[in-house]
Amino acid sequence: MSPATFLVPLGMALAGSLVIEAAASRRPSLRPGDLAIRAAGYTLITLFWFQFSWRPWLAATSCLLTLAVLAVVDRLKRKVIGEPVVFSDLALLAQVPRHPQLYYTLPLTDLRIAGPLFLGLSAIVAWYVLEPAALPEASAPRLLAILGLPAALAGLVFAALTPPAERWLRRVFPRPDLAEDVARYGLVATMMGYALRRLGESRTRPVAPTPPVGAPAGPADEVVVVVQLESFLDPARIGGPDLPLMARIRAQAAQYGRLAVPAHGAYTMRSEHAVLTGCEPETLGFGRFDPYLARKGDEPTSLARLARAAGFRTIFVHPFDRDFFDRARVFARLGFDRLVMEEDFARSPRVGPYVGDVAVAERILAEVAEGSGRTFLFSVTMENHGPWKAGRLTGIDTPLAQYVHHVANTGRAVELLIDGLAHRRATLCVFGDHAPSLPGLRSPAEGPLATDYALFRFGRNAAPSPARIDLTAARLGCVLRDALSGKTEGLRG
Incomplete structure (x- = not known):
């Protein structure tokens, strides 16, 4: 040649x-x-x-x-x-x-x-x-x-x-x-x-030291439930109706506020990783774009690892394909002993193309009630995943109307969790992984739109008054680390 x-x-x-x-x-x-x-x-x-x-x-x-x-x-x-x-x-x-x-x-x-x-x-x-x-x-x-x-x-x-x-x-x-x-x-x-x-x-990459974890204070049936809500934020912020859940959050949550997340409209795994590890994206170098691909779940600061070391059962609940984002392998390495995935929701009702959030909340409460001892459960919902387009929901065709319909179900699911955990000593944290990629919502070039989070503390003698405290996703992970270690009752962040 x-x-x-x-x-x-x-x-x-x-x-x-x-x-x-x-x-x-x-x-x-x-x-x-x-x-x-x-x-x-x-x-x-x-x-x-x-x-x-x-x-x-x-x-x-x-x-x-x-x-x-x-x-x-x-x-x-x-x-x-x-x-x-x-x-x-x-x-x-x-x-x-x-x-x-x-x-x-x-x-x-x-x-x-x-x-x-x-x-x-x-x-x-x-x-x-x-x-x-x-x-x-x-x-x-x-x-x-x-x-x-x-x-x-x-x-x-x-x-x-x-x-x-x-x-x-x-x-x-x-x-x-x-x-x-x-x-x-x-x-x-x-x-x-x-x-x-x-x-x-x-x-x-140097090995990060594992934060010390002692035996948590409180009874042996302590429960920590963390739920990542797909595309969740207060719908009133984007022209939707008031969500009853938001009033309960402002009245009953130990703390709540806006959550600065690593991406806009996609890349759920970035927010997951930040909350589960407490690592800010800037600390991940070029692995920040897909932390699961870069680090394969090898995370000494993983909440699940720390929880397991402190005697908690560790459970992951997600009603979708176990191989998506290689979650089954990654979450096992993160420290989760039990994975409840799509096949476990085969008979659960779907709202649109995905398993409904209410069904996920019911499964979370069933998992918490089923075993004995301390329990750490992390869940990722799926109902409100985009795209929102004609034909997704019968009689509801505009993207914003579809989103509002789904987020109302999300609100009912969270309220179900609040009512189901309020009678015992438990921590419940819910947060949005990223803003929805709705057309005309905002220019993504402006940077990621903050979502919302709330943290409830049940079964305490002196419950703190609700306070708005805005956090990053990684900082929320550090607050949850304190909930597992029993370092503080307030968890203000």
């Missing part, structure tokens, strides 16, 4: 990719160093596709299609969530065909998806026939080339994790600044750079 055989298609891929990104977003940086890093990303994508076909023009076209798809997804993600595409999003690709409704797309069986996919595969097959492979004729050089290119690309990854390369990467990407880095280096180079920085951090 002569150099021109590959360089001409590569040049087309580099120029075309730059045009695609420039047309899809803001004007790219034209500084030579930034352009060089951007071009390196495009080149690596082209080589990645080239190793499968050894057809230069097919590889160049595949690079352009990759950038076009990324640009479309990036535009949608910025509009809905206010964040560019990031490397950790690739780990979620396997979930898209299984749960298309969660990703604002259609199932693979839909003709609007299946048709273009079939045409695309047909075009690739035809291209294989029409464009000859740029491989040597002799068997030995051909085999060497076929094996050598993948080995060289893998070698680049390992080389990027050597100390000199890591020092260079730290200069280029000193800290996560996603929007700025995408504008400078492009989507592809930024995704690669962030992935390598995260890999480097995972190899050198």
Whole structure:
């Protein structure tokens, strides 16, 4: 293969990719160093596709299609969530065909998806026939080339994790600044750079000391229930009606307030991780975009680990697929002994596409009542997960009306928990994981909208008067850590 055989298609891929990104977003940086890093990303994508076909023009076209798809997804993600595409999003690709409704797309069986996919595969097959492979004729050089290119690309990854390369990467990407880095280096180079920085951090991350936990004060049947409410905030804040639950919170909760969460409209796992570990996103480095992917549940400060060490039963309740976000594996490592997942809700009523929040509350109370001894239970609800679109609820078609219908059920579920736990010594905490991604709610570019939280303390002789105390999700996790250790009755934060 002569150099021109590959360089001409590569040049087309580099120029075309730059045009695609420039047309899809803001004007790219034209500084030579930034352009060089951007071009390196495009080149690596082209080589990645080239190793499968050894057809230069097919590889160049595949690079352009990759950038076009990324640009479309990036535009949608910025509009809905206010964040560019990031490397950790690739780990979620396997979930898209299984749960298309969660990703604002259609199932693979839909003709609007299946048709273009079939045409695309047909075009690739035809291209294989029409464009000859740029491989040597002799068997030995051909085999060497076929094996050598993948080995060289893998070698680049390992080389990027050597100390000199890591020092260079730290200069280029000193800290996560996603929007700025995408504008400078492009989507592809930024995704690669962030992935390598995260890999480097995972190899050198120091082990965090486990906070000391003593035997909690109080009776042996102490209960701590924490419920993460899907897309929950006070609906009155976004033009909805008053929720009866909010009046009870202001009158009965030990403390309540706004909760600053790590994401807007999505990325439930970020809020989960912050509350369960007490770790602020800034402390996670490049693992902040998907802490479950980066840290796999290896968290010395996990509430479940601390609870188990203090003699609590630890239970996780979530009425959805146990493999989503790899939750079954991650939550077992976080310290949960019992997982109550989608299969346990097979006969539970659904409200719209998901198991209703009231059914989840009933299951929580049943789990608490079933065993003896201290219990720590963490639950994640699902009913009010987006998207909110026509056909979701019979006779209710507008997104805000659908959201309000679901959040009313959320309010009834929380009130059920309040009534069910009020007769015993218990701590109940409820909080919203993120604001709903409702159209026209606000500009995601303004940053994540705070949700609401409330913390109730039952069975105490001197209950503190309700107080509004605004917290971050991680700080709420630290407050709950105190509830498990029995350090304080007030838990003001």
